[in-house]
Amino acid sequence: MTQIIAIVNNKGGVGKTTTAINLATAMASTGKEVLIIDLDPQGNASTGLGVDPAARKNSSYDLLIREASLEEVTAVTPIPGLSVVPSNMDLSGAEIELVDFDNREYRLKVALEKASMTYDYVLIDCPPALGFLTVNALTAANRVLVPLQCEFYALEGLSHLLRIVNRVKRGLNPHLDLQGIVLTMYDKRNNLCDQVAEDVREHLGEKVYETVIPRNVRVSEAPSHGKPVLLYDHRCAGSRAYMHLAGEFMRREKVI
Amino acid sequence: MTQIIAIVNNKGGVGKTTTAINLATAMASTGKEVLIIDLDPQGNASTGLGVDPAARKNSSYDLLIREASLEEVTAVTPIPGLSVVPSNMDLSGAEIELVDFDNREYRLKVALEKASMTYDYVLIDCPPALGFLTVNALTAANRVLVPLQCEFYALEGLSHLLRIVNRVKRGLNPHLDLQGIVLTMYDKRNNLCDQVAEDVREHLGEKVYETVIPRNVRVSEAPSHGKPVLLYDHRCAGSRAYMHLAGEFMRREKVI
Numbered sequence: 001m002t003q004i005i006a007i008v009n010n011k012g013g014v015g016k017t018t019t020a021i022n023l024a025t026a027m028a029s030t031g032k033e034v035l036i037i038d039l040d041p042q043g044n045a046s047t048g049l050g051v052d053p054a055a056r057k058n059s060s061y062d063l064l065i066r067e068a069s070l071e072e073v074t075a076v077t078p079i080p081g082l083s084v085v086p087s088n089m090d091l092s093g094a095e096i097e098l099v100d101f102d103n104r105e106y107r108l109k110v111a112l113e114k115a116s117m118t119y120d121y122v123l124i125d126c127p128p129a130l131g132f133l134t135v136n137a138l139t140a141a142n143r144v145l146v147p148l149q150c151e152f153y154a155l156e157g158l159s160h161l162l163r164i165v166n167r168v169k170r171g172l173n174p175h176l177d178l179q180g181i182v183l184t185m186y187d188k189r190n191n192l193c194d195q196v197a198e199d200v201r202e203h204l205g206e207k208v209y210e211t212v213i214p215r216n217v218r219v220s221e222a223p224s225h226g227k228p229v230l231l232y233d234h235r236c237a238g239s240r241a242y243m244h245l246a247g248e249f250m251r252r253e254k255v256i
Numbered sequence: 257m258t259q260i261i262a263i264v265n266n267k268g269g270v271g272k273t274t275t276a277i278n279l280a281t282a283m284a285s286t287g288k289e290v291l292i293i294d295l296d297p298q299g300n301a302s303t304g305l306g307v308d309p310a311a312r313k314n315s316s317y318d319l320l321i322r323e324a325s326l327e328e329v330t331a332v333t334p335i336p337g338l339s340v341v342p343s344n345m346d347l348s349g350a351e352i353e354l355v356d357f358d359n360r361e362y363r364l365k366v367a368l369e370k371a372s373m374t375y376d377y378v379l380i381d382c383p384p385a386l387g388f389l390t391v392n393a394l395t396a397a398n399r400v401l402v403p404l405q406c407e408f409y410a411l412e413g414l415s416h417l418l419r420i421v422n423r424v425k426r427g428l429n430p431h432l433d434l435q436g437i438v439l440t441m442y443d444k445r446n447n448l449c450d451q452v453a454e455d456v457r458e459h460l461g462e463k464v465y466e467t468v469i470p471r472n473v474r475v476s477e478a479p480s481h482g483k484p485v486l487l488y489d490h491r492c493a494g495s496r497a498y499m500h501l502a503g504e505f506m507r508r509e510k511v512i
């Protein structure tokens with residue numbers, strides 16, 4: 001069965017896109033068939049995977065609003081086993097357009113159910129908000145992965161985010177489960193990181209991945225080359241951490 | 257005349273809230289009367305200024321949707337000369353509620369015009385999106401300040417953001433001017449920062465502030481104490497940079 005994973009956090013700049021791209025690449029490198037859906041109008045996941053802006057005519061907007069088929073909007077990437085549904089600026093109008101649809105929260109779910117899914121994993125990169133785009137991702141998904149930057153504001157917003165996830169589970173999608181929280185941009189020289197990590201593990205225990213993604217300059221250089229860090233520099237600390245995360249993620253799937 | 261400044265960038269985590277809080281505090285420390293309006297449902301600016309969550313009943317939501325007066329929703333902060341209109345979770349529903357109002361882009365502008373403004377500066381902290389909350393800020397403001405993290409994804413989104421600002425200027429608010437772009441979280445050990453800084457200065461020249469805000473751990477520690485970094489540690493590199501920025505900002509105001 002295809003696992004559909006929404007990568008969500010309304011706090012901005014916490015590593016959602018970076019996690020979506022590199023976790024997907026790491027999974028694909030183990031032989032899995034993986035699809036990334038870019039549901040952020042900024043299109044960072046499309047850029048980070050090297051999809052030329054001119055090749056984004058068919059996009060996640062068409063999936064949500066024009067009822068295009070998944071096959072029509074899926075593009076290949078240079079990474080074997082990894083495909084992408086890119087996004088473009090049309091998507092920035094989608095939140096308003098979705099308001100008028102009766103099934104506005106279910107559009108993505110319906111689009112994915114119609115498709116003949118040949119993927120092992122589908123990862124959905126969400127914008128930094130809890131609007132209809134993110135709600136569509138949460139309604140279509142069966143797992144939620146929350147990247148959490150080791151910073152105070154990110155920690156402060158976490159309990160509200162988890163309440164929203166529960167609300168979607170109760171009202172729109174009973175199959176939705178929180179798969180886990182992954183700490184990102186961890187800097188061992190910064191006490192605040194330890195405090196945040198300790199605090200989150202105390203409250204959420206098992207739900208927090210053991211793998212912690214370190215702050216690593218190679219990770220932030222990779223997007224300017226249109227490559228996941230696993231391709232840009234597979235030996236760096238960031239790449240190794242994302243490989244570990246993929247391993248831990250797939251092991252958790254086996255036991256849930 | 258009151259200068260109303262929208263602090264805007266749809267890219268998440270680039271330092272909008274940190275800039276709003278610390279620029280406002282630095283301005284207030286020179287004897288100016290300053291107001292911060294928290295227009296982000298996350299409420300990070302309210303937290304960073306030490307506003308207790310229980311004291312946020314009257315909020316920017318009431319200003320936009322319930323037509324409350326500015327006086328009703330303004331709270332004092334421990335910082336002399338600095339007041340705040342806090343935000344709370346009601347605001348997360350505002351984007352959808354605003355869709356049905358005829359004057360949906362002008363609600364904040366109308367609310368501020370009705371008030372007897374005794375402030376020298378009003379800074380509006382915006383969420384990481386270009387929805388109705390940010391459009392309301394751009395329509396009410398006469399200046400736009402764009403914090404830009406020295407990272408590739410942040411740079412990629414800048415030209416689109418500036419197009420939106422121009423569109424608001426042409427269609428909704430002819431008094432809107434881009435005051436400047438401030439580089440944030442600059443780390444001199446990271447080559448990418450130099451490349452981004454060079455690239456932005458090449459394309460936007462004078463519009464880029466000379467003051468660059470360094471990445472400084474004291475800045476990210478301050479919010480957990482409910483204080484601006486200028487109060488938490490006024491001697492650190494982050495505080496000094498924000499004081500310089502305030503000086504540069506106020507000088508630019510004199511010449512525009």
Ligand SMILES: Nc1ncnc2c1ncn2[C@@H]1O[C@H](COP(=O)(O)OP(=O)(O)OP(=O)(O)O)[C@@H](O)[C@H]1O
Pocket residue numbers: 011012013014015016017018019040044126127128184185186213214215216217219220221223238266267268269384407408409410
């Ligand atoms: N482990 C890391 N080490 C260093 N830099 C990182 C790391 N993870 C992400 N970054 C950088 O931090 C910035 C924010 O990350 P990213 O864009 O993935 O976050 P996001 O949550 O998707 O942001 P948004 O809320 O805007 O969608 C990017 O410039 C990215 O390159």
Ligand SMILES: Nc1ncnc2c1ncn2[C@@H]1O[C@H](COP(=O)(O)OP(=O)(O)OP(=O)(O)O)[C@@H](O)[C@H]1O
Pocket residue numbers: 010011012013128151152153154267268269270271272273274275296300382383384440441442469470471472473475476477479494
């Ligand atoms: N100069 C700096 N040095 C170190 N950390 C910083 C600096 N500026 C901001 N930060 C930290 O980086 C994170 C992002 O900053 P901030 O929350 O101000 O960005 P934002 O653009 O308002 O985010 P959002 O898009 O979620 O509203 C915060 O945890 C903040 O404390």
Ligand SMILES: [Mg+2]
Pocket residue numbers: 016017018040044126127
């Ligand atoms: Mg992103």
Ligand SMILES: [Mg+2]
Pocket residue numbers: 272273274296300382383
């Ligand atoms: Mg903010």
